[in-house]
Amino acid sequence: MNDIGKIFRWNRLTIYAIITLAILFPLVRPIGIPIPIGESARTFYELVDNMKPGDIIWVDSAFSLSAAVECVPQLEAISQHALKKGAKVIMLAMSPDGQPFAERALAALIEQGAVYGEDIVYLGFVPGEEPAIAAMMSDLHRAVPRDYRGTPLTDIPITKNVRTGNDIAIVVPVTSNATAPDFWTRQIAPYPNTVLTMASQASLWPRIQPYLPTGQIAAALNGARGAAEYELMIGKPSIAVASMDATSIAYLTFVLFIIVGNLAHWLAPDKKVAAKKDGDKS
Amino acid sequence: MTSNVTIWITALLTLAVYSFLIKDNRAFRLVEKFFVGLGAGYFAAMGVRNIIQIGIRPIMEGQLLPLIPFILGLMAYTRFIKPIAWMTKIPIALIVSIGAALTLRGSVQAQLLNQARGSMLPWTTANNIIIALGTAAVLSYFYFKARSPGPFDGVMTLSSKVARIIMMVAFGIGYTGVLGANIPRTIGQIQLIFGKWIHLIPGF
Numbered sequence: 204m205n206d207i208g209k210i211f212r213w214n215r216l217t218i219y220a221i222i223t224l225a226i227l228f229p230l231v232r233p234i235g236i237p238i239p240i241g242e243s244a245r246t247f248y249e250l251v252d253n254m255k256p257g258d259i260i261w262v263d264s265a266f267s268l269s270a271a272v273e274c275v276p277q278l279e280a281i282s283q284h285a286l287k288k289g290a291k292v293i294m295l296a297m298s299p300d301g302q303p304f305a306e307r308a309l310a311a312l313i314e315q316g317a318v319y320g321e322d323i324v325y326l327g328f329v330p331g332e333e334p335a336i337a338a339m340m341s342d343l344h345r346a347v348p349r350d351y352r353g354t355p356l357t358d359i360p361i362t363k364n365v366r367t368g369n370d371i372a373i374v375v376p377v378t379s380n381a382t383a384p385d386f387w388t389r390q391i392a393p394y395p396n397t398v399l400t401m402a403s404q405a406s407l408w409p410r411i412q413p414y415l416p417t418g419q420i421a422a423a424l425n426g427a428r429g430a431a432e433y434e435l436m437i438g439k440p441s442i443a444v445a446s447m448d449a450t451s452i453a454y455l456t457f458v459l460f461i462i463v464g465n466l467a468h469w470l471a472p473d474k475k476v477a478a479k480k481d482g483d484k485s
Numbered sequence: 486m487t488s489n490v491t492i493w494i495t496a497l498l499t500l501a502v503y504s505f506l507i508k509d510n511r512a513f514r515l516v517e518k519f520f521v522g523l524g525a526g527y528f529a530a531m532g533v534r535n536i537i538q539i540g541i542r543p544i545m546e547g548q549l550l551p552l553i554p555f556i557l558g559l560m561a562y563t564r565f566i567k568p569i570a571w572m573t574k575i576p577i578a579l580i581v582s583i584g585a586a587l588t589l590r591g592s593v594q595a596q597l598l599n600q601a602r603g604s605m606l607p608w609t610t611a612n613n614i615i616i617a618l619g620t621a622a623v624l625s626y627f628y629f630k631a632r633s634p635g636p637f638d639g640v641m642t643l644s645s646k647v648a649r650i651i652m653m654v655a656f657g658i659g660y661t662g663v664l665g666a667n668i669p670r671t672i673g674q675i676q677l678i679f680g681k682w683i684h685l686i687p688g689f
Binding site for chain 1: 503506507527528531535538539543583584587588590591592594595596599600602603616655658659662663664665666668669670671672673675676679680685686687688
């Protein structure tokens with residue numbers, strides 16, 4: 204076996220060590236790779252930015268713990284921007300994992316000056332996914348009579364006049380649920396005045412994309428990259444922006460691995476070794 | 486290094502998980518079981534809290550409507566009692582029928598008409614041409630018919646080949662998305678270990 208054939212002897216530890224170093228380097232010494240703003244993130248920003256004071260934005264924290272790194276910055280940046288524009292935020296968690304993140308975001312926003320009940324309200328965990336969305340959109344007060352503190356929605360200034368989907372300007376599911384784009388578009392379709400947007404982890408992007416050209420999802424944020432773009436647009440670069448150099452370098456490392464792996468596969472004189480390795484993996 | 490106990494515990498648990506890269510070991514297996522137990526416990530606690538908040542509390546306050554889903558929920562457990570196991574079918578039938586009805590409600594408009602309209606684009610840009618021809622090619626790939634020689638056989642064969650390429654590209658993009666989703670998670674763990682724990686990364 205020549206030198207190139209030795210690549211097949213790399214174990215998981217070597218590959219992980221290379222990836223860790225590739226990620227660690229730009230975190231320790233930031234490179235400052237430019238982050239161009241994508242069309243969808245810009246549209247998202249403009250939709251929120253054009254909200255009038257008093258408009259209702261519906262933010263659903265529906266992501267799992269594993270997607271928190273990507274979705275938490277999205278949740279925080281969108282809510283901060285909406286509040287800055289004078290919009291009223293109705294927050295809820297349609298996944299059990301999403302609750303602690305919604306509560307943490309709520310606490311942070313209140314600390315930044317948002318008044319509970321006047322600017323923001325949290326409905327708590329709402330189980331049921333699609334049937335729950337349909338129920339809330341047709342009659343919110345009947346589907347979720349109280350907020351997470353037990354106060355009736357009729358007694359809360361933000362929610363007392365919000366009865367149906369027609370009273371909501373923008374809906375933002377921040378989600379890691381692969382079927383979310385399908386069921387949200389289905390249930391928002393009967394409310395043409397409500398704008399559906401979506402913020403999600405990167406793996407959901409191919410599921411969201413088909414709905415963007417048709418306008419059924421007006422705009423979407425794609426994972427940590429989308430969050431970083433949004434943070435830049437609202438002028439508050441935070442954790443998502445800080446990790447973008449590392450993300451770019453990690454992707455480059457993967458591309459290099461793919462190229463080197465393919466080259467080694469085709470150039471290695473001992474094809475039996477390559478075939479055996481492939482067989483072991485499968 | 487930080488003096489925060491939570492970060493210490495989180496970092497050590499993370500290292501225990503990564504120790505699997507060297508070889509399977511007791512620390513990894515312990516953390517694996519710990520996470521499974523923690524997840525199950527969390528969801529069980531959430532379940533109980535939801536039953537109390539959404540079901541029991543309104544009933545105690547005199548609302549009778551939540552009694553219906555509450556009873557239906559109890560009926561789901563009758564499968565463990567043989568003589569009345571048939572009762573399980575009632576809540577399941579209800580869930581399936583409501584689910585199907587709700588799905589149908591917006592499906593025709595959202596997933597058929599609007600998406601079909603979205604693919605009928607003017608052939609003015611390369612993107613639009615790819616979308617229109619790609620959609621037609623993939624649809625034709627799933628058009629099954631008895632094999633008989635016909636005037637359109639050549640076109641159908643060519644369109645199937647194009648469709649296969651388009652689908653491979655689409656699956657590749659999907660796979661990249663899954664791969665890409667793991668990068669932010671890894672970055673998060675590296676920031677925890679090298680940033681919050683040992684303060685090697687500036688700003689933590």
